[in-house]
Amino acid sequence: MIENEKTKEILKILALSFILAIPIGCPKGGKSVETGKHFNADFYYTQKITNFSCFIIEFIEILPSNEVQPILAGYFTAKIGETSDTKAKDVKVFNKSNGIWESKGDVEIKILPEKLSVSVILPYLPYLRKTYLEIKVLTPQADELCKERFEDLLIKREYKGLVAIGRTPIFDPEQMNQTIGILSPVAESDIFPGVLSSTRAYPMAVQLDQNIKTGFRKFLLCGGMDILTHRVLRTCDIVDEENLSIVTGPVMNFPRIFGAISLISDGRVAISGGLDSLMKPVPFLEVYDPYFDIFLRITKVLPRFKNYMFSTDQNVVVVGGVGEGGVWDRRVEIFPHAITQSKPAEIKRFLYTVENPGDFGACFAEDDLRAYIIGGIGSAPQITRIYKKGLDAGIVSAETVKIEGIQSFGNCKALKLGAKLLVAGSYGQIYFITWDKESVSVSKEDLPKEVGQLKKSKKGFSFIKLSEGKAVMFGGFDYITFQEGQTSAVVPSSEILILSQDGIKQIKRAVYTSEGGWAFLFADEYLIMVGGNKEGKAQVSFIGSVEFPEGITTVGIDIGEEVK
Amino acid sequence: MIRKCPLFLFFILLFCSCKSENQTSANVVDQIILSFYPQNKSSVFPSDLTIYVDLAVKPEVGKIVFSVWRDGGDVPGTISIEEIDKKFRVYFTPIERAEGTYMVYFGYGSEVTFWAFFAEGEFSPLIFRPDSMPTDGEKNFPLENTMYVSFAYAVNPDVIDEETVRLIMIKPSLEEEIVPVRMSLYSNSVVVSAGAISLSTNYRIEVTNVVSLPYQNNPGTLSYKARFRSFDFSPPYIVGCSPDFCVRQCAEVDFLRGLEIRFREDEELDELSVLDNFILEKNGRRVVFSEVYKVFDTVELIKRNSISDPIKLYIYRNKIFVDFGDGISSDAIIKIYVLPRLSDSSGNLINDFFSWCVKVI
Numbered sequence A: 001m002i003e004n005e006k007t008k009e010i011l012k013i014l015a016l017s018f019i020l021a022i023p024i025g026c027p028k029g030g031k032s033v034e035t036g037k038h039f040n041a042d043f044y045y046t047q048k049i050t051n052f053s054c055f056i057i058e059f060i061e062i063l064p065s066n067e068v069q070p071i072l073a074g075y076f077t078a079k080i081g082e083t084s085d086t087k088a089k090d091v092k093v094f095n096k097s098n099g100i101w102e103s104k105g106d107v108e109i110k111i112l113p114e115k116l117s118v119s120v121i122l123p124y125l126p127y128l129r130k131t132y133l134e135i136k137v138l139t140p141q142a143d144e145l146c147k148e149r150f151e152d153l154l155i156k157r158e159y160k161g162l163v164a165i166g167r168t169p170i171f172d173p174e175q176m177n178q179t180i181g182i183l184s185p186v187a188e189s190d191i192f193p194g195v196l197s198s199t200r201a202y203p204m205a206v207q208l209d210q211n212i213k214t215g216f217r218k219f220l221l222c223g224g225m226d227i228l229t230h231r232v233l234r235t236c237d238i239v240d241e242e243n244l245s246i247v248t249g250p251v252m253n254f255p256r257i258f259g260a261i262s263l264i265s266d267g268r269v270a271i272s273g274g275l276d277s278l279m280k281p282v283p284f285l286e287v288y289d290p291y292f293d294i295f296l297r298i299t300k301v302l303p304r305f306k307n308y309m310f311s312t313d314q315n316v317v318v319v320g321g322v323g324e325g326g327v328w329d330r331r332v333e334i335f336p337h338a339i340t341q342s343k344p345a346e347i348k349r350f351l352y353t354v355e356n357p358g359d360f361g362a363c364f365a366e367d368d369l370r371a372y373i374i375g376g377i378g379s380a381p382q383i384t385r386i387y388k389k390g391l392d393a394g395i396v397s398a399e400t401v402k403i404e405g406i407q408s409f410g411n412c413k414a415l416k417l418g419a420k421l422l423v424a425g426s427y428g429q430i431y432f433i434t435w436d437k438e439s440v441s442v443s444k445e446d447l448p449k450e451v452g453q454l455k456k457s458k459k460g461f462s463f464i465k466l467s468e469g470k471a472v473m474f475g476g477f478d479y480i481t482f483q484e485g486q487t488s489a490v491v492p493s494s495e496i497l498i499l500s501q502d503g504i505k506q507i508k509r510a511v512y513t514s515e516g517g518w519a520f521l522f523a524d525e526y527l528i529m530v531g532g533n534k535e536g537k538a539q540v541s542f543i544g545s546v547e548f549p550e551g552i553t554t555v556g557i558d559i560g561e562e563v564k
Numbered sequence B: 001m002i003r004k005c006p007l008f009l010f011f012i013l014l015f016c017s018c019k020s021e022n023q024t025s026a027n028v029v030d031q032i033i034l035s036f037y038p039q040n041k042s043s044v045f046p047s048d049l050t051i052y053v054d055l056a057v058k059p060e061v062g063k064i065v066f067s068v069w070r071d072g073g074d075v076p077g078t079i080s081i082e083e084i085d086k087k088f089r090v091y092f093t094p095i096e097r098a099e100g101t102y103m104v105y106f107g108y109g110s111e112v113t114f115w116a117f118f119a120e121g122e123f124s125p126l127i128f129r130p131d132s133m134p135t136d137g138e139k140n141f142p143l144e145n146t147m148y149v150s151f152a153y154a155v156n157p158d159v160i161d162e163e164t165v166r167l168i169m170i171k172p173s174l175e176e177e178i179v180p181v182r183m184s185l186y187s188n189s190v191v192v193s194a195g196a197i198s199l200s201t202n203y204r205i206e207v208t209n210v211v212s213l214p215y216q217n218n219p220g221t222l223s224y225k226a227r228f229r230s231f232d233f234s235p236p237y238i239v240g241c242s243p244d245f246c247v248r249q250c251a252e253v254d255f256l257r258g259l260e261i262r263f264r265e266d267e268e269l270d271e272l273s274v275l276d277n278f279i280l281e282k283n284g285r286r287v288v289f290s291e292v293y294k295v296f297d298t299v300e301l302i303k304r305n306s307i308s309d310p311i312k313l314y315i316y317r318n319k320i321f322v323d324f325g326d327g328i329s330s331d332a333i334i335k336i337y338v339l340p341r342l343s344d345s346s347g348n349l350i351n352d353f354f355s356w357c358v359k360v361i
Helices: A002-024 A047-051 A143-156 A388-392 B004-022 B025-029 B271-277
Strands: A037-045 A054-062 A068-077 A085-087 A089-095 A100-103 A106-111 A115-122 A131-138 A162-167 A178-185 A204-210 A217-222 A235-240 A245-251 A260-263 A269-272 A284-289 A294-300 A308-311 A315-319 A331-336 A350-353 A363-366 A370-374 A382-387 A398-402 A413-417 A420-424 A429-435 A440-446 A455-459 A462-465 A471-474 A477-481 A489-492 A495-500 A503-509 A518-522 A526-530 A539-542 B033-037 B051-055 B064-070 B077-084 B087-094 B100-108 B111-119 B131-133 B138-141 B147-150 B165-170 B176-179 B182-186 B189-193 B202-211 B221-230 B238-242 B250-253 B256-263 B278-282 B291-295 B299-304 B312-316 B319-328 B332-338 B354-360
Touching: A037 A131, A047 A178, A054 A106, A054 A115, A054 A143, A068 A106, A068 A115, A068 A143, A089 A143, A115 A131, A131 A143, A131 A178, A178 A526, A178 A539, A204 A260, A204 A269, A217 A245, A217 A518, A245 A294, A245 B111, A269 A308, A269 A315, A294 B100, A294 B111, A308 A363, A308 A370, A315 A370, A315 A388, A363 A420, A370 A413, A370 A420, A382 A388, A382 A429, A413 A462, A462 A518, A471 A518, A495 A526, B033 B100, B033 B111, B051 B100, B064 B077, B064 B087, B087 B100, B147 B202, B165 B189, B189 B202, B256 B332, B256 B354, B271 B278, B271 B291, B271 B299, B271 B312, B278 B319
Parallel strands: A037 A178, A260 A308, A363 A413, B138 B221, B250 B354, B291 B312
Antiparallel strands: A037 A115, A054 A068, A054 A131, A068 A089, A085 A106, A089 A100, A106 A115, A131 A162, A162 A178, A204 A217, A217 A235, A235 A245, A260 A269, A269 A284, A284 A294, A308 A315, A315 A331, A331 A350, A363 A370, A370 A382, A382 A398, A413 A420, A420 A429, A429 A440, A455 A477, A462 A471, A471 A495, A477 A489, A495 A503, A518 A526, A526 A539, B033 B051, B051 B087, B064 B100, B077 B087, B100 B111, B131 B147, B147 B189, B165 B176, B165 B202, B182 B189, B202 B221, B238 B256, B256 B319, B278 B332, B291 B299, B312 B319, B332 B354
16 A cells, blocks of 8 residues: 555656656756746846846736736846846745735846846746746836835836836747847847847848747848958858857858848748849859758859849749849749759749839839839839739739829838838838729828938838838938038938838837848847947847737737747 | 656656757767868868868778869869878869859768858958049030949949939029939949930039948948030031121121120030130220130139220120120220131031121211
8 A cells, every 4th residue: 555655656756747847848957846837038138238237027927808917026136247146036926816926936047248047936837828027127226226116016017217128028838938038228229248249231131930839030141241341241140039149151152242032932042143242243043951051052043133032832033133234124033943953954944024123223022922013213103013823823924003193212122011012212201002902002101300300311221021010120321401402411320210001100219320230020029130330239129018018919929829 | 666667767768858969979980071171151261272071981082972163163173182190081172272152062982961161362342443424524425325423432222313313404594404314333333324315415413422332431422423515516506696796797886885696505615716716806906805704604714814905705605795894885896706616615616707897886
């Protein structure tokens, strides 16, 4: 009997260990699980965070009503850069049954040169499986005041003097116990002291893949120009969101700037055109295979730059761009995906001409079904859309619509955001265009002007789709006229415009002006701008809501369903 | 014993999953290919270009597959083997050590490896020779020619638009009109095409505030303006004068403050040829003008003579005007001569002799 009891006990422990061990994985440093569940989050902090010392940490659950409910909280005071390790004080856990905060749980913080490594022991798992860790940074410097603010937050949900916020993406605590977050000022932009440093400008960028479990992505940034040496680059970087790092990527066969890049449906990446180090158009298309981590195939193509490339289910398609002698190329090059397979004999190319192929200054966008060629200097503003499915069937099916009431988009950049085509012209307007079956409707918004500015236009900016609901316009140059008849002053722009499909949603200022910078959105809230400035520092701008994570309401995360 | 077994198995399982990243050492022992150089994704100077693979066994030459491509093309080279510290180094020595991206495939027996690296030398930012077509002041510019402005630096293609690149037609009235153009950029050259421009017309091409590529560590903005005149094959043609001496040969007036000869509206006289080929006599004596002005876009004094007679000559784009100061009120005969070599700015001679007079009575 005793033997049986012992056996049962061992099996119970075994079963429990098994249940615990799988999500925990292999604990680093050999520390054993004591009570509750361990979570670890590395918060990469920006430079200005070192000016503050009052930090409140919360483990927050998202309720079905989209409200947020902290389930663990604590605070600590520390001077970043001076303190090394610390523990959060007054760590409390929220008891849902009686609504009382109880002294339980544990939070340890390792203060490292670029990040705060936060370890949380949560006595119990939240019932719902959408959680995130948050750090609020408040102005008080003294411990007592910080404690007061912490209590205010716990009881009244007031956070006076909030200067910075750190958040992880929303995660399922049963599936993940390790994640990262960003901690940056709320109101102003800031820089990362070290992570994501790069002097690359004007890269050709594409998302390589996304970890289904964590949601973290990898991006491939190829070519462009080193802003310090002015060398056109043949190297690529891989930006890894999971640890906010840039690792050396593959080497292209040719240096390129202002070329086109496209992700092929099987995960490979095609790059075409661009200018080489002598500023001549590159007449080759090459394909990167992430499995081998190398550019494997090279195919001769029409030499052009400022071209666009998109992928269909079966083809890679190159449109537009400036060819030899500065002539806009009207031809559409179509390469079946087989070009990238091993036999050169199978390389095929089909050439077509579309009727309205744009002109110099034209911009491009695409969605799942179509690719768009927009504008072009010297012709009436128009949009041509090419159907992807038609191309796979061997037909170039395109239609064109003239945009009334606009003289010119100028030298534009475009992207598709939801149902709308966003076109940022070079004359100071952003156009929001809906083109459904029956009609085209256009609304526009002028770029914000400051007092004393008579006219403002922006050129050479970066215009990047950040998510299904957000885009950013930053960097480049503001051409400002202060008085009628006066020549425009050219000022490198520090403006960051956050756009939705309805208009300009936020205006922020960058720490450094940039040209040819690239950006991505971390956790749908932290805009990270990489490269394009000679300081080489990555810049961060919090564009979310301090109340709750943007991820609650944006496309892709649906409350009530499991985070996959 | 039976009771402990599941626990043991569990920990073995956990141990294995945790250590999986480090279990390659056993395999490494049997590897033939130990390492290669240059490293994957690294860069070397072309002059230092050496490619080799280190093997653990002495290779049979016939079994080695060593292929190198640069920028997609085969690289010819020689293969040699050297023994170094019990390793066997297989070299590929390219015939030409050129810049570029190299892809290397090495196979021996059942083992293969391939990698890429690149060779690049020191880099000096590109400086181009500035140039333009048309040049500033150019005449007889062909009507359908493409124009370009080339800067010393590469230009950011994103800033080229109708605000930074303009072709302006300057009307005889000096009114300016922007001409719709197609534009493009090729390297450091802004290329402008207007289709057909008008005959005998002045234009200005302006490329202003374009941004060098990159803007940082460069001059920043670049600007260039050039004024030119389109093809003009018509000789200067007189369309009128005042008083109307050119109709009557000799006009009679009771007071003469000034006189003028008008040419076609699109004419642009050559001011130096006017100085030499427009002659005025007053009562039989050649008039020396106290001041001569060129009045095109601006008023420019081009000649001054120290004389007491305050008669001034104004050469307009399409008009010659003589200002007699206080005027001539009586008993004077003014003779006006236009000689055949009077020309326009495009070099077209009037090729005729004109002689008129004005009597002040």
